[in-house]
Amino acid sequence: MNSKHCSKPLARWIDLITCSAALFAPVAMAETALEEVVVTSQLREAAQLDTSTSVSVLDSAIIEARGATNLEQLLNLAPNVNFSAGASRGRFVQIRGIGERSQFIDPVNPSVGLLIDGIDFTGLGLAASTLDIDQVEILRGPQGTVYGANALAGLITMTSNAPSESAFAKVSAEVAEYGSHTLSAVSSGPLTDKLSYRVAAQNQQSDGYVQNRHLGRDDTNNIDESVVRGKLRYQASDDLHLDFSLLHLNIDNGYDAFTLDNSRNTLSDAPGWDRQDTLAGAVSGLWSGSDLFSVKSVLSVANSDTEYGYDEDWVYAGFHPWEYMSTDNYLRDRDNVSVDVRFISTEQSRLFAGSTSWVAGIYVRSEEEALERNQSFNSQFDTENTALYGQLNTVLSDRVTVITGLRFEQRAADYSDSLAVSSNTDEDLWGGNLTLEYSTADNTLLYATVSRGYKAGGVNGRIISASAGNPQIGSDVFTFDTERMLNYELGVKGSWFEDRLQAQVAAFYQDRSDVQAKQSIFNPDDFSFDDFLANAAGGTGTGLELETSYQASDTLRLFASAGWLNTEFDDFISTSHVDARNDYTGEVTPLALDGRDLAHAPNYQFFTGAEYAITANLVARLELEGKDDFYFSNSHNEKSTAYELVNARLTYRGDDWNIALWGRNLTDKTIYTRGFYFSNQFGNNPAKDYAPEAYYQLGEPRVAGVSASYTF
Numbered sequence: 121m122n123s124k125h126c127s128k129p130l131a132r133w134i135d136l137i138t139c140s141a142a143l144f145a146p147v148a149m150a151e152t153a154l155e156e157v158v159v160t161s162q163l164r165e166a167a168q169l170d171t172s173t174s175v176s177v178l179d180s181a182i183i184e185a186r187g188a189t190n191l192e193q194l195l196n197l198a199p200n201v202n203f204s205a206g207a208s209r210g211r212f213v214q215i216r217g218i219g220e221r222s223q224f225i226d227p228v229n230p231s232v233g234l235l236i237d238g239i240d241f242t243g244l245g246l247a248a249s250t251l252d253i254d255q256v257e258i259l260r261g262p263q264g265t266v267y268g269a270n271a272l273a274g275l276i277t278m279t280s281n282a283p284s285e286s287a288f289a290k291v292s293a294e295v296a297e298y299g300s301h302t303l304s305a306v307s308s309g310p311l312t313d314k315l316s317y318r319v320a321a322q323n324q325q326s327d328g329y330v331q332n333r334h335l336g337r338d339d340t341n342n343i344d345e346s347v348v349r350g351k352l353r354y355q356a357s358d359d360l361h362l363d364f365s366l367l368h369l370n371i372d373n374g375y376d377a378f379t380l381d382n383s384r385n386t387l388s389d390a391p392g393w394d395r396q397d398t399l400a401g402a403v404s405g406l407w408s409g410s411d412l413f414s415v416k417s418v419l420s421v422a423n424s425d426t427e428y429g430y431d432e433d434w435v436y437a438g439f440h441p442w443e444y445m446s447t448d449n450y451l452r453d454r455d456n457v458s459v460d461v462r463f464i465s466t467e468q469s470r471l472f473a474g475s476t477s478w479v480a481g482i483y484v485r486s487e488e489e490a491l492e493r494n495q496s497f498n499s500q501f502d503t504e505n506t507a508l509y510g511q512l513n514t515v516l517s518d519r520v521t522v523i524t525g526l527r528f529e530q531r532a533a534d535y536s537d538s539l540a541v542s543s544n545t546d547e548d549l550w551g552g553n554l555t556l557e558y559s560t561a562d563n564t565l566l567y568a569t570v571s572r573g574y575k576a577g578g579v580n581g582r583i584i585s586a587s588a589g590n591p592q593i594g595s596d597v598f599t600f601d602t603e604r605m606l607n608y609e610l611g612v613k614g615s616w617f618e619d620r621l622q623a624q625v626a627a628f629y630q631d632r633s634d635v636q637a638k639q640s641i642f643n644p645d646d647f648s649f650d651d652f653l654a655n656a657a658g659g660t661g662t663g664l665e666l667e668t669s670y671q672a673s674d675t676l677r678l679f680a681s682a683g684w685l686n687t688e689f690d691d692f693i694s695t696s697h698v699d700a701r702n703d704y705t706g707e708v709t710p711l712a713l714d715g716r717d718l719a720h721a722p723n724y725q726f727f728t729g730a731e732y733a734i735t736a737n738l739v740a741r742l743e744l745e746g747k748d749d750f751y752f753s754n755s756h757n758e759k760s761t762a763y764e765l766v767n768a769r770l771t772y773r774g775d776d777w778n779i780a781l782w783g784r785n786l787t788d789k790t791i792y793t794r795g796f797y798f799s800n801q802f803g804n805n806p807a808k809d810y811a812p813e814a815y816y817q818l819g820e821p822r823v824a825g826v827s828a829s830y831t832f
Contacts, residue, residue: 153619154671161235161257161277163266163479163511163525164464169613172523172555172567174626174665176201176681178256180281185731185741185769187294187782187827189302189324191248191256191278196745197727198258199665199683202720203245205793206817207428208343208373208394211245215260216630216661217687217721218273221753221794224450225638225651226491227501227535229576233263233271236278237351237365238402238418240458240485242270244426246371246396249347252306252320254281260665261607261628262573264551265525268483268507272575272605280365283316283353284308289832296825299327299339318351329821330376332386334436340376340391345369359409369398369424377817378434380805384818389437390447392430399423412469417461426452433804440806449494456487476514483507499537506530519559526552531576543579547602550574564614570606575636577602580652597639600653605632623668630661637754639694656692659718661685680728687718694754713754722748722762729767737774743767758797758814763789776831783824791819 157168157177168177176198188194192210195201203210204221212220219231223243234241234248241247250256256278263271287309294302304322311317328341352364376391400422408414429449437445462481470477485505492498509527516522529549536542553571560566579599611626635656663685670678694711717723729743746764751757769782785791794817805813 154615154622154669159257160255160279161259161266161275163462163481164477164513169563169615169622169624170565171613172557172565172569172611174260174609174611174624174628176258176260176667178258180254183250183253183256185771187769187780187784187825188250189322190250191245191276194250194256195258196725196747197681198260199667199681199725200260200663200685201258201683202722202725202747202750203793204720205819206377208341208375209246210793211248213245213276214720215258215274216628216663217685217718218632218661219720221638221720225580225653226489226499227533227578228653229578229636230270231273231575233267233275234278235275236367237280238404238460239365239367239400239420239422240456240487241400241422241424244396244398244424244454246345246373246394246426247367247369247398247400247424248276248278249322249345249349249369250278251304251322251347252281252318252349253278255279260626261569261609261630262551262571262605264571264573265509265511265527265553268509268527268529268551269505269531269549269574269576272573272603280320280349280351281306281308281318282363283310283318283351285310285316290829292827292829294825294827296326297823298329299325300343300823300825301325314355316353320347320349322347328374328376329818330384330386332376332388332391334387334389335391340374340386340388342374344372344374346371357409360405360407363402363404365402365404367398367400369396371396375428375430377430378815380434380807380815382814382816382818384821387435387439388431388433389435390431392447392449393427395425395427397425411466413463413465415461415463418459420456420458422454422456424452424454426450426454428452447494451492453490454487455489456485458485459483471512472514475516476512478510478512480510481508483509497538499535502534504532521557521559523553523555523557525554526550529574533576533578535579541579543599545578547576549576549602560614562614563616564612567609567611567613569609569611571609573605573607575603577634577636578653597652597654600636601634601655603632603634603636603655605630607631620671621668622670623666626665628661628663628665632659632661633657635659635689635692637689637692637694640755656689656713658690659688659692660690661687661718661721675733677731678728679730680726682724682726682728684724685721686723687721688715689713689718689754690715711756716757717751719751719753722750724748737772739771739773741769741771752792752795752797756797758795760792760795760816761790763791765789765791777829779826779828781824781826783822785820785822788822790821792816793819 158165159168159171159175178194190209192203195203200216202214204212206222213232215232230242259275263275267275290306292304302324306320308318324345326343327339330341331338332340348368350366354362373394375394376386376388379386402420405417432446432448433444460483465478487503489501507527507529511525514522531547533545551572551574555567555569558566577600607630609626609628613624615622636653637656639654640651665683667681672678692713694713725747727745731741733739744766749759749762751759766786767784769780771778771780797814
């Protein structure tokens with residue numbers, strides 16, 4: 121047998137995978153159809169291919185094959201999902217072009233919800249560790265019936281593994297370039313006949329991809345994350361079981377990312393941080409003791425202390441001839457409590473001559489968020505949400521079903537700050553969906569949906585006080601209105617060729633009114649920007665989404681996803697465009713955004729790959745993912761660059777252990793995750809006479825490593 125000489129550098133694992141494949145002859149494996157995937161984040165659990173909405177489901181096998189330790193490393197697998205990383209991780213998510221990209225101002229009402237084991241972590245993306253996660257579900261489009269005010273764009277749910285019926289333990293370790301290493305352990309099993317447990321813990325360390333040349337350090341943009349997750353399952357009786365979940369996060373990441381030459385070599389003398397300390401828990405119950413209905417309930421409590429800061433001038437003292445120095449720091453303390461109680465019909469309680477099943481529920485959420493900025497500004501933002509919701513599934517014939525959902529929500533918000541600004545608002549909001557399903561004889565589902573989502577309005581607290589020192593700010597921007605969206609969607613899903621091929625396709629059109637868009641105005645007194653939210657008259661989004669998986673043979677599986685997206689503002693002029701040519705006088709040059717794409721909304725993105733069983737124990741995986749360029753902000757026209765990334769993984773599985781060699785971004789593509797460029801007049805480099813330039817935060821370079829695990 122002939123084999124090619126295999127190259128040895130660590131950064132070229134793809135050569136190793138290719139060479140290894142040449143050394144082994146394929147071994148036939150048992151014929152296996154693709155497994156059925158169940159969606160749990162809807163009002164009723166259902167198979168993914170029977171769910172009339174555009175949803176990506178990423179299970180533990182995908183998470184392991186991807187080598188993902190955080191949600192950000194999974195998002196590119198879902199069509200028309202993007203994220204921004206003006207922090208240590210990409211913790212702000214956009215779905216179909218809608219979603220926050222940062223949080224400097226308060227209050228912010230999120231567009232994408234995040235639930236982890238029923239606990240609300242919306243806006244806290246650092247909590248999205250994949251440690252012992254069983255399944256991630258990404259629902260695209262407004263979830264006006266299921267979740268309400270914080271899910272205008274969509275909803276992400278993460279569910280950890282349940283306690284096992286038999287004793288189980290697993291340890292895992294990973295080492296990679298840039299001083300990266302991860303160690304995790306899981307233990308699970310029965311405690312009594314009725315009580316079982318599961319505990320998982322992980323610590324992840326990395327120096328990061330930045331060299332701070334001023335301080336002589338390579339860890340100022342580091343990762344330092346510890347996660348502990350626990351579950352108890354109590355089978356109280358035949359009719360009642362309870363799940364208790366606990367999550368503790370201790371995250372102390374660095375943040376030192378922007379440079380004057382757009383490299384990975386920083387000059388900051390006060391590098392920043394991105395920290396989160398969370399203790400959260402939930403109790404979930406399922407009671408089925410009635411012939412007429414079952415009751416599903418979740419009570420969750422979470423406390424999260426976060427700190428986000430950075431060196432605002434990016435350099436060291438004395439670098440600027442006019443001795444400019446500045447840092448910015450945000451301390452937030454967030455407490456939230458939520459209760460969701462859901463009544464689900466049985467066969468005996470179906471309505472309208474047995475044709476209609478039903479779900480009815482009540483949801484209550486209370487959240488308090490305290491902000492301290494630079495020890496000079498404080499604010500308090502408290503919200504109370506109460507909602508009633510319901511859904512009817514009416515079978516019209518053997519093949520036709522109509523689904524109607526409705527949610528009424530009452531929201532009260534109180535805001536106050538140290539600048540003597542206060543606001544109390546109450547809103548009545550509603551959302552819902554109307555869906556027509558048609559099932560064919562060949563395992564195909566066709567559906568048409570109209571859904572309505574909403575996002576609460578509010579007050580630009582700090583901007584009111586800032587207006588006294590900045591004549592650019594008028595009273596018309598003190599408040600912003602509620603945003604609403606109608607989503608029209610057509611889809612087809614199916615499983616064919618003895619379940620070897622599964623696919624889902626969705627086409628949608630989204631019509632938004634009073635679009636909330638972040639703006640900022642330059643303040644010439646202190647060379648700062650005052651951020652606020654304003655309403656565009658409207659906005660639209662049109663797109664296609666495709667996901668497919670194909671078991672081509674007993675040894676080869678192919679998979680792909682793709683999204684096409686066209687979003688734009690209607691009748692909107694941004695006031696953020698600052699012309700600084702006149703000695704930074706703060707003159708505003710409005711930027712017309714009518715017809716322009718929304719920020720962080722690439723026109724296309726794709727993910728495709730293959731898994732090949734070289735032997736019964738050795739599996740090779742190759743991935744290609746790509747994304748079109750996109751605007752960074754609604755304040756300027758600076759864009760990212762389009763890119764394509766190659767990832768590879770070679771895994772050997774023994775009876776109780778496995779080891780994997782992997783590499784990401786094997787061609788070492790340069791990726792831009794955030795960027796700034798103000799009115800062609802924003803410069804920060806005295807060596808270039810403060811000439812206008814664009815500045816970028818760079819994404820992950822080529823990284824390679826080794827992962828291993830052992831199961832007891």
